[in-house]
Amino acid sequence: MSPSALVLGDRFARELPEMALGWQAEPAPEPQLLVLNEPLAADLGLDVDWLRSPAGRQLLVGAEVPAGARPVAQAYAGHQFGGFVPRLGDGRALLLGELTTRDGALRDLHLKGSGRTPFARGGDGLAAVGPMLREHVISEAMAALGIPTTRSLAVVATGRGVRRETVLPGAVLARVASSHLRVGSFQYAAASGDRDLLRRLADHAIARHHPHAADAEQPYLALLDEVIAAQASLVAQWVLVGFVHGVMNTDNTTISGETIDYGPCAFLDAYDSTAVFSSIDHGGRYAYGNQPVVAEWNLARLAETLLPLIDDDEDTAVALAVASLEAFRPQYAAAWSAGMSRKLGGVDASTAADLLPLLQADRVDLTTFFRRLSGAARGAVEPVRGLFLDLAGIDAWLQRWQALGPDAELMDRANPAYIPRNHLVEEALTAATGGDLAPLHRLLAAVSRPYEERPGLERYAAPDPDARSYVTYCGT
Numbered sequence: 149m150s151p152s153a154l155v156l157g158d159r160f161a162r163e164l165p166e167m168a169l170g171w172q173a174e175p176a177p178e179p180q181l182l183v184l185n186e187p188l189a190a191d192l193g194l195d196v197d198w199l200r201s202p203a204g205r206q207l208l209v210g211a212e213v214p215a216g217a218r219p220v221a222q223a224y225a226g227h228q229f230g231g232f233v234p235r236l237g238d239g240r241a242l243l244l245g246e247l248t249t250r251d252g253a254l255r256d257l258h259l260k261g262s263g264r265t266p267f268a269r270g271g272d273g274l275a276a277v278g279p280m281l282r283e284h285v286i287s288e289a290m291a292a293l294g295i296p297t298t299r300s301l302a303v304v305a306t307g308r309g310v311r312r313e314t315v316l317p318g319a320v321l322a323r324v325a326s327s328h329l330r331v332g333s334f335q336y337a338a339a340s341g342d343r344d345l346l347r348r349l350a351d352h353a354i355a356r357h358h359p360h361a362a363d364a365e366q367p368y369l370a371l372l373d374e375v376i377a378a379q380a381s382l383v384a385q386w387v388l389v390g391f392v393h394g395v396m397n398t399d400n401t402t403i404s405g406e407t408i409d410y411g412p413c414a415f416l417d418a419y420d421s422t423a424v425f426s427s428i429d430h431g432g433r434y435a436y437g438n439q440p441v442v443a444e445w446n447l448a449r450l451a452e453t454l455l456p457l458i459d460d461d462e463d464t465a466v467a468l469a470v471a472s473l474e475a476f477r478p479q480y481a482a483a484w485s486a487g488m489s490r491k492l493g494g495v496d497a498s499t500a501a502d503l504l505p506l507l508q509a510d511r512v513d514l515t516t517f518f519r520r521l522s523g524a525a526r527g528a529v530e531p532v533r534g535l536f537l538d539l540a541g542i543d544a545w546l547q548r549w550q551a552l553g554p555d556a557e558l559m560d561r562a563n564p565a566y567i568p569r570n571h572l573v574e575e576a577l578t579a580a581t582g583g584d585l586a587p588l589h590r591l592l593a594a595v596s597r598p599y600e601e602r603p604g605l606e607r608y609a610a611p612d613p614d615a616r617s618y619v620t621y622c623g624t
């Protein structure tokens with residue numbers, strides 16, 4: 149494949165020029181491919197050998213783009229920890245353009261860490277190897293778990309140092325997403341006061357993500373309904389697997405329903421609804437158990453932006469939007485219950501009501517518990533009992549649950565053995581930052597087939613032997 153064979157569309161830039169600022173990546177002195185997602189490249193119709201070549205690496209850092217491509221920094225706004233910022237935008241990212249996949253779908257090819265843009269404010273526009281590999285591992289783990297997410301195509305070390313607390317090796321992440329439209333994109337368009345821009349943005353979102361909304365009697369209300377449904381389902385899946393996003397600002401909430409922006413995120417070890425991993429989340433706004441509440445709040449911010457498109461009469465528009473938002477809680481509850489039922493072997497999800505307090509009280513490792521529970525369904529209860537101090541409590545629960553006849557095979561397909569555990573992620577990133585990529589590749593091998601327990605990978609299924617409280621930092 150030659151670079152000229154690669155076609156990158158500019159639909160976003162053409163349809164929404166007010167939100168697309170033409171820009172170029174900063175050159176990388178010495179681009180070195182750290183990790184390439186070969187299966188994803190193949191799905192996108194990209195030639196793996198070419199991506200590995202010097203020309204391919206130049207594309208992956210944005211230094212050389214195919215003829216006709218028009219890289220842009222996207223403008224968006226957002227509520228960050230509840231405070232509205234009218235102009236955020238891609239401070240260190242670029243949309244290179246849109247690719248058409250082998251099955252005809254449109255995907256954004258986007259770079260993160262590609263240098264300062266006019267949206268950079270005080271930032272340096274750069275990213276370090278560790279955080280970009282972190283996004284690679286965790287987003288690939290999420291994809292393998294079947295959870296909607298942006299994907300990582302590659303991480304390329306730039307050969308440039310990045311000043312953080314110390315000087316770290318720099319990197320660019322090449323990210324693929326069904327789009328980078330966010331609640332914050334709608335907030336930007338709404339705040340501009342340009343109703344035509346807002347309508348074009350909504351039409352663009354409908355065409356890309358929710359095409360049957362176009363046929364609805366009220367297409368913009370239907371768009372809102374579709375985003376509410378997608379986010380309710382997404383956040384239920386996060387909660388079921390113990391994922392904590394960490395920065396659920398409205399600029400990190402997608403219109404597609406994909407998980408985006410893996411910063412200070414983490415998977416729970418011990419079950420704890422108040423768990424917070426981000427060093428900047430002092431109030432616990434984005435705590436594990438608060439995520440559905442925050443998602444609903446973010447969707448209310450989206451609804452506000454759409455009011456002028458929903459009805460000319462504001463009271464009517466508000467009444468319709470409120471009625472749509474009321475669907476979030478039942479949809480979330482239904483998605484959570486369906487997933488919890490699978491985790492429990494097909495029994496009614498209400499059985500979990502008196503289980504979760506037991507997990508919380510004894511700070512039981514969530515992933516280990518559910519993975520061992522299928523063993524209990526087959527008669528091996530001791531490995532589960534061994535996780536609890538309150539034996540009377542868990543015995544009574546196990547007895548009630550077993551009487552319902554759980555299906556162990558269903559559980560093996562619903563409860564992962566391997567998640568990107570915090571201590572393993574740290575170990576892999578520390579080694580990679582020092583130049584040793586082997587632990588990263590071993591971790592990727594484990595988490596990319598999460599339900600398939602394999603000999604030799606025992607330590608990838610086990611909690612941190614010296615568990616300490618884990619904090620991720622937003623200095624990404």
Ligand code: AMP
Pocket residue numbers: 236237238239240241264267268269270271272273274275395399400409411624
């Ligand atoms: P995030 O927390 O990654 O979702 O980013 C929030 C906002 O800060 C976005 O507008 C980013 O583009 C911007 N940002 C984050 N880190 C940097 C950086 N190092 N340089 C410039 N902008 C940044």
Ligand code: MG
Pocket residue numbers: 399400409
């Ligand atoms: Mg972001």
